Amino acid sequence: IISPVLSYRILTLFPNAIARKLLLMLIFILIFWVIYLASKDHTKLLFSLENHITLNQGNIFKKSSHSEAPLCPAVSPKETELRIKDIMEKLDQQIPPRPFTHVNTTTSATHSTATILNPQDTYCRGDQLDILLEVRDHLGRRKQYGGDFLRARMSSPALMAGASGKVTDFNNGTYLVSFTLFWDGQVSLSLLLIHPSEGVSALWRARNQGCDKIIFTGLFANRTSNVFTECGLTLNTNAELCQYMDDRDHEAFYCVRPQHMPCEALTHMTTRTRNISYLSKEEWSLFHRSNIGVEMMKNFTPIEVIPCNKSENIKKNCQIGMKTPFPSGYTLKNMWITAFCKQIKFNETKNINDCLERKLIYLMGDSTLHLLICLSSALKYFDHHGAGIFKTHVLLDVERHILIQWKKHGHPFVTKKLFSVKDENYIPREIDRVAGDKNTAIVITLGQHFRPFPINIFIRRAINIQKAIERLFLRSPETKVILKTENTREIHQNAEMFSDFHGYIQNLIIRDIFVDLNVGIIDAWDMTIAYCTNNAHPPDYVIQNQIGMFLNYIC
Numbered sequence: 364i365i366s367p368v369l370s371y372r373i374l375t376l377f378p379n380a381i382a383r384k385l386l387l388m389l390i391f392i393l394i395f396w397v398i399y400l401a402s403k404d405h406t407k408l409l410f411s412l413e414n415h416i417t418l419n420q421g422n423i424f425k426k427s428s429h430s431e432a433p434l435c436p437a438v439s440p441k442e443t444e445l446r447i448k449d450i451m452e453k454l455d456q457q458i459p460p461r462p463f464t465h466v467n468t469t470t471s472a473t474h475s476t477a478t479i480l481n482p483q484d485t486y487c488r489g490d491q492l493d494i495l496l497e498v499r500d501h502l503g504r505r506k507q508y509g510g511d512f513l514r515a516r517m518s519s520p521a522l523m524a525g526a527s528g529k530v531t532d533f534n535n536g537t538y539l540v541s542f543t544l545f546w547d548g549q550v551s552l553s554l555l556l557i558h559p560s561e562g563v564s565a566l567w568r569a570r571n572q573g574c575d576k577i578i579f580t581g582l583f584a585n586r587t588s589n590v591f592t593e594c595g596l597t598l599n600t601n602a603e604l605c606q607y608m609d610d611r612d613h614e615a616f617y618c619v620r621p622q623h624m625p626c627e628a629l630t631h632m633t634t635r636t637r638n639i640s641y642l643s644k645e646e647w648s649l650f651h652r653s654n655i656g657v658e659m660m661k662n663f664t665p666i667e668v669i670p671c672n673k674s675e676n677i678k679k680n681c682q683i684g685m686k687t688p689f690p691s692g693y694t695l696k697n698m699w700i701t702a703f704c705k706q707i708k709f710n711e712t713k714n715i716n717d718c719l720e721r722k723l724i725y726l727m728g729d730s731t732l733h734l735l736i737c738l739s740s741a742l743k744y745f746d747h748h749g750a751g752i753f754k755t756h757v758l759l760d761v762e763r764h765i766l767i768q769w770k771k772h773g774h775p776f777v778t779k780k781l782f783s784v785k786d787e788n789y790i791p792r793e794i795d796r797v798a799g800d801k802n803t804a805i806v807i808t809l810g811q812h813f814r815p816f817p818i819n820i821f822i823r824r825a826i827n828i829q830k831a832i833e834r835l836f837l838r839s840p841e842t843k844v845i846l847k848t849e850n851t852r853e854i855h856q857n858a859e860m861f862s863d864f865h866g867y868i869q870n871l872i873i874r875d876i877f878v879d880l881n882v883g884i885i886d887a888w889d890m891t892i893a894y895c896t897n898n899a900h901p902p903d904y905v906i907q908n909q910i911g912m913f914l915n916y917i918c
Contacts, residue, residue, distance in 0.1 A: 443613070447822045450872060454567075454818065461510065461564035466648050467501040470511050470559035472657035474499040477540070477554060487671035488547045496538040496554065496659065506536040510560030512864045514656075516553045516892055517542045525893040526693035528554070545693040545702070549665040556657045557854065558864055562649035569641035569859055575599075576639060576815045576860055577777055581618045581784075582631040594618035594632065596775060596820065605629065612827040614789055616774045633781045636815075642859055650858040678705040681915040683843055683883040691886040694893045699908035709914045715739045718918035719765045721802050726769040727790045728808035729776075731887070731900060732847055733769050738910060742767060753782040775820070777812045789824070791831035799839025804917045808887075810849030810869045811899060815860035821869055825876045832880055843917050846877060847909065850887040852899035883916040885909050 463469055475498040486492060496513075498506045515528025524546050531539040540554055558566065579594035598604060598617045605626035607616040618629055640647070648654070679685075681704035692701040700706070709715050716739055726732050733756065736742075742758040742765065749755065753776070756769040773789035776782065790807060797803060807828065813821040832844055849866045858864075870888050887909060891897075894905050 443823065443826055446826055447819050450822050450875070451819060454868065458510065458564060458567045460568070461508070461561045463561045463645070466645070466654075469500060469561045469649060470498050470506060470556060471501040471503075472556040472659045474501060474503050475556075475659055477660050477663070485667045485669050486544055487673055488544055488668055489671075489673050489675070490544050490668075492542045492544060492552075492666070494540040494542075494552070494554070494660075496540055498536050498538070506560075508536060508560065509534040509538065510563055511538075511556060512558040512560075512563050512867070513538065513540075513659075514555045514557055514863075514892060515540045515542070516555075516895065517544075517550050518553070518895070519546065519548050519550050522546065522548055522695060523697040524548075524693065524695045525895060527690040527889050527892040528552075529689055543690065543693075543702070544668045545700075546695055547668045547670050550668050551665045552660055552663050554659045556659055557655060558858070558862065559649060562646070562654075562858075563864055565642055565646040565649070566859065566862055566864055569646075570815075570865060571817045571819075572641040573639075574816055574820075576637055577775065578635050578637050579618075579775075580633050580635075581629050582633075582781070583618075583621045583624050583628040584630045585624045585628045588624075590621040590624060592619040592621055594629075596816065609789060609792070612789065612791055613823070614773070614827070630783060630785055631781050632776070632784050633779060634777050635779060636857070636860070640859055650862075652855050655858065656854045678703065680705050680707065681883075681912070683845070683916055684881045685883070687884045687886055689886075689889060690893070691884075691889045692893070694890075694908075697904055699890060699893075699911065701912070704915075706911065706915050707918070709911060709918075712740060715914065716741050716760070716763060716765075718914050719760070720763045722765055722917065723803045724765075724767045724917075725793070725797060725803075725805045726767065727793055727805065728772050728847070729811050730771075731811060731850060732806060732808040736767055736769050737906070738767060738914075739765075749783050749786065751780055751782050753778065753780065755786050772809060772812070775812050775816055777815065789827070791827040794828070794831035794835055797835065797842070799835055799842035801841035803839070804843040804845065805835075806845045806847060806885075806913065808847040808849065809873070810866055811852070813869065814862070814865040818868065818872075822872055822876075825873055829876050829880065832877075832882070836881070843883065844880070845883040845885060845913060845916050846873065847885040848873065848888045850891040850899075850901055851897055853897055883912075885912045885916075 475496060477494050477496045480493040480495055498511060500506060509532040513530050515530055516525060517528060518525040526543065526545055529541045531541070533539070542552065544550065574595065574597045577595075580591050581594040583590045583592065593600075595617060596615070598619065600619060602619045605618045605620045607618070607626075607629075608614070618626070620626060621628070642650075681701060685704055688703055691703060692699055694700070709718060719739060726736065730753070736756055736758055739760070741763070742760050745757040745759050747755045747757050753771050758767040759765065770793060771782070771787065773787055790809070794805065797805060809821070809824065809828070813824070835842055835844070848870050851863050851866065852861065854863060866888070887901075890905060890908065891901055894901070896902060896905055
């Protein structure tokens with residue numbers, strides 16, 4: 364504190380009265396500031412302010428203060444963490460451990476028996492056909508538990524018709540397989556044993572055992588120097604790390620920091636599979652090609668379905684917020700027909716352009732959604748500078764004020780192709796940047812790139828997206844949000860990482876988390892089973908029918 368003598372000497376240096384008053388004010392301000400700092404823990408204040416400033420993942424780069432990243436991504440806030448734990452516990456109950464010593468004790472498609480309940484010579488269109496399945500092992504012994512991953516489908520190839528069947532597991536070795544007879548004619552029934560319950564249990568354990576099945580390689584660029592280093596959702600190394608954090612949503616990604624380069628120098632990423640497995644040799648035997656997708660109803664002859672002059676229920680037009688049953692529809696003459704709402708056909712370019720006029724459409728997700736940018740031939744491609752097919756894509760129609768944008772979701776994104784991370788962001792952050800109005804639509808898909816990683820990573824992302832949608836609806840309730848579910852893919856690819864069982868579980872999670880949100884559903888899972896495509900990127904005729912559902916929701 365300034366002494367009175369010193370104050371007097373200072374004042375004598377300023378004979379002017381106004382100057383003296385100003386100086387006294389400055390002295391009092393200085394005294395007040397010193398007292399404030401002495402009485403408050405100012406470092407705590409500054410720290411709390413710093414923590415409340417949240418930057419998006421695209422522009423926040425923090426050098427790690429530790430040499431090793433945690434084995435699991437950063438812990439989320441208590442509410443989110445409790446939700447993740449609750450969902451995980453429910454899934455663990457549904458998929459209990461099923462150890463086995465020999466393949467002979469696992470489910471056998473050949474020895475299991477399927478029986479039509481209340482069989483008839485002919486059936487009426489619209490009826491439900493039920494089949495009781497009793498599963499047995501390869502020694503012919505009746506199994507006492509369920510958990511097999513089954514896929515039911517009915518089809519009429521001559522009519523280009525197909526639909527999913529619904530499987531109910533009684534958890535005692537018996538299943539009820541139900542088919543809704545949507546069309547008349549000769550109908551073939553199919554029930555595939557994709558994985559026995561013992562294989563399902565092994566896949567579940569292996570999935571949640573580690574994040575290291577995929578190797579991420581990051582490209583750091585600094586003037587004329589390019590350096591590749593290892594990256595990932597977790598890294599077990601003593602090297603200095605760059606942390607790319609989303610503090611609010613507790614999403615984390617790491618890279619080994621190159622010498623003499625800043626963390627901000629990371630520009631591109633590529634991935635490849637690591638030669639590692641958490642399955643035993645005996646467990647791998649369940650995933651040989653001959654043991655995946657085995658028909659359980661080989662000896663069934665086609666059934667005959669007739670019209671019976673049944674009147675059809677009058678359905679409301681398709682709109683956002685409708686609950687989708689399973690199956691949600693069927694294919695006939697290669698066209699998708701919904702079971703729960705009335706579709707408008709958008710066959711003419713003019714109809715599509717009229718629907719899209721003044722619309723802002725944001726597609727967020729993976730490459731299975733990228734194909735939806737082909738909505739109209741009138742749209743012109745805008746060259747959003749960047750390399751590769753996974754850069755941001757923008758299509759415009761200036762006269763009709765239409766904008767369609769596709770952006771890939773944030774890490775993990777699995778591809779051998781080099782892709783830029785500079786315009787990358789997590790979907791919740793992208794949603795937060797959309798103002799929204801009645802002419803804005805957001806389409807989201809999530810799943811394929813998450814299959815090789817522990818399920819808690821997918822659950823956290825889904826919850827964060829749900830929260831972002833809720834924030835969007837608070838500021839703009841009229842904005843339309845559509846979820847495109849994950850579709851099926853090739854059944855004989857690396858089952859440990861890419862099995863459709865992983866996609867099935869993720870679809871259950873998405874439906875559980877988003878159940879109370881006013882969103883539209885494009886059920887790509889149901890569609891691709893009905894079409895029997897088994898391709899990560901379904902053919903154009905499937906994509907066109909997904910576009911048709913999208914247009915019904917927004918127009």
